[in-house]
Amino acid sequence: MKIVYAARDAGRSNAPSKLGENVIELLKDRWDDYSCETLFKTSCNINGEEIYLGSIRIQIKDKTITWKHLDALIADGWNGEFPIPDTEYISVPSEITFYQQLSSSLSIADAIDIAERLRDASYLVRIKVDQSALNLTKSRVFNDSLQRSRGSVKSFLDGWLVFKSKDIEVSNLGFKFHAYNNELKDITFKFEETSILPHEINVVIGSNGSGKSQLLHQIVKAWLGENQKTNEKYSFHEPPNISQVVVVSYSPFEMFPVDLFGLHNSDENIYKYFGMRERSVSQKPGALSRNIRLTHQAPKKSSVISLLNCLEDDSKYGTISEWSNKTSTVEEVISTAFDFDFAAVNIPNTCQIDDVELHSYHKEAMFDVEISGEKKRFVRISKNTTDELNLIKLREHTIKSDGVTFFKNGKPVELSSGQKLFSYIVVNVLGAIRRNSLLLIDEPELFLHPNLEIQFIDMLKQILSSFSSKAIIATHSLVTVREIPKNCVHVFTRTDDGLEINNPPFQTFSGDIQRISSYVFGDKSISKxxxxxxxxxxxxxxxxxxxxxxxxxxxxxxxxxxxxxxxxx
Incomplete structure (x- = not known):
């Protein structure tokens, strides 16, 4: 397997390499990380098949612009094939899936060989204890550029585990935050398993005004680096080994960031928000508005985008042996809430098969249905259509404001508002989630009745387990607490001396609702x-x-x- 730099620009969308089969071509990207330009996109061909690896950053000793140095070497006669001759350098992929893809498509031995030629920083520092690599990780370029994106931080922290064939798991998460009275408090979310009880979810529960949602907001701000801009003292105890933060909040009063607008970050996937708010459309074509609006259309639109993201991710990462097919998981999980045959997205009636480049032998994926006297055209989305649709074309044509529609016996399924929101959450979470994600969910009981609450927790455990991810839920729900072990339950109590944070002294998992209620909310002292x-x-x-x-x-x-x-x- 060759690794080649041919001084080719990546452009907006990197075309397949022209260097033949079994080659990884590095394509220069002029992304500026605080005056450092180290980013390269990749084009990978293995046995004639294009494999998505993502981008990679390469740092050369005493250099801030890597591609210029490589261009100079080529001008002096270098053929562009790695390793770079007579040069001290290290690299960090933008996604931890980089070497997972290679080890699944080739072998662990081949992935290690590629890591050695690219001088992967995680491999060299954590396994080989390479002093030259260790020295480079202490430089400004490494901190400002190679560790600029959260995906790169994750790759450096845990990438070496791929080469050891070990499972990559999210560690316990310590966080310092401002309580309701501005007092600094510490909390540690227990994600590491100490027993066979499920530890994927931690719950923060307490009365109104105890600061549960405030904590989630501060976690988001710290993840996005907002605390550094304002010199706030809330922060993670250690750099978290997570790949992204996904927020789910359907309260009309929440104020989470809806996107990364205004943040200088090349990795747009480090943060995803799903709720009732969205950024307004700007009057200027191609520009983003600063205004945020509250709309019932937001969950519908995001569900369509997310369902297509599931298809795209299954196509990109399907070669990874540990990959859980997202589209199949959507079908399996939502079927626990209501019965349906398949999901579909709406397209204009004028669209033809060629418009979405659907192969003629699979044309039954496009169909027409009459709804309330109006003919509508849909495209079926399932695990069987992963490789049949041109997702770029389909994204252009879908009517996103109609949301995802579920069909049973050829007819749309009539859903309650709770079932609709449940399906939106499942699709949105699966469309966004990456391995080692952290989900922050604010008061799910606001939009789910008790039966769906239980299904929601069950769904969440299934998804989190499939993608080695974790979740923190801020809630008042006792039925939620009953599904969580006591060391993963954090009770917030306002006292005359400030905020107290405690774990229940009894086992909450499968516990008695009344006992949990009395401990959390002090029912015995409240007259009913x-x-x-x-x-x-x-x-x-x-x-x-x-x-x-x-x-x-x-x-x-x-x-x-x-x-x-x-x-x-």
Whole structure:
């Protein structure tokens, strides 16, 4: 397998390499990381098949613009084939899947050989303990450029595990944050398994005003580096070994960032938001507006984009042996909430097969249905159409505001609002998630009834397990807490002395709802409205027997016992 730099520009979309089969070509990208230009896109051909690897950053000792140095070497007679002769250098891929793709398409031994020629920093520092590589990782160029994107940080921290054939897992996450009274508090989310109980999800629960959502907002800001701009003290204890943060919040009052607008970052996948808000369309073609609007269309639009992203990711990463097919997972998970045959996206009635470049032998994927007297045209999206659709063309033609439609026996499935939102969440999370993602979910009980809440947690565990990812949920939901082990439950309590954070002293997993409620919300010390009503009735009816007769057949056993006790019998 050759690795070649031919001084070719990447352009907006890098075309397949013209260097033949079994070659990785590096294409120069002039992306500026604080005056450093180290980024290269790649074109990889293995046995005649194009394999997506993503981009890679290469640092050369005492150089800030790598491609200029490589161009000079070629001008002096170098043939462009790696390793670079007589040069100290290291590299870091932008995605940890870079070497996972190579090891699955070739072998671990071949992936190691490529890592040695590219002088992968994670491999050299963590496994080979190469002093030259270690010295380069202490430079400004490494910190400002090779560790600029979150994907690159993840690749450096955990990339070496690919070569050891070890599972890459998210570690416990320590975070320092400002509580509701601005006091600095510490919390550690326990993701590392200490027993066979599920540890993929941590829950933050407490009364209103205890600062649960505020914590999630600070985690997002720290992940995006906003705390460094404002010199805020909230921060991660250590650089987190996660690849991205995905926010799910359908509250009309939340204020999470909706995108990376205004942030200088080449990796647009480090942060994804799914909620009721979106950026407004600018009056200037091709420009983004600074205005954010609240709209019910946002979940629909994002679900279409995300479903097509599932197809694209399955096509890109399907060669990775550990890859869980996203499109299949969408079908499996959503079918637990309601029955359907397949999902589809709406396209204009004028669209023909050629417009989405659907192969004629698979033309049944396009079909027409009459809905409320109006003919609509759909394209079926399933694991069987992964390689049949031109996703670029399909993205151009889909009517995103219609959302994803589910069909059963050839007819659209009528969904409740909760079922719609459940399906949007599943599709959106799967469309965005990468291995080792962190999901932040704010109060899911606001938009899901209790049965769907339980299905939601079950769905979440399945997806997180498939993609070695974790989640933090801010909630008031007791049924959610009952699905989580006690060391993953963080109870926020406001006191006269400030915020207290505790794990329950009893096992919450499969625990008693009333006991959990009493511990979290202090039910025993809170007078309930029905008790006020009982006392009022007793006060107005001195004859308890008469009161019991009036309410005959309308009281439960507990109330009857309480009234009997008031009488003294």
């Amino acid at each position: 409205p029905y008790k006020h009503w009982i006392k009022k009735q007793i006060k107005n009816n001195s004859d308890i027997d008469s009161l019991l007769e009036q309410l005959k057949g309308e009281l439960n056993e507990e109330l009857i016992i309480q009234l009997e006790a008031e009488r003294g019998d």
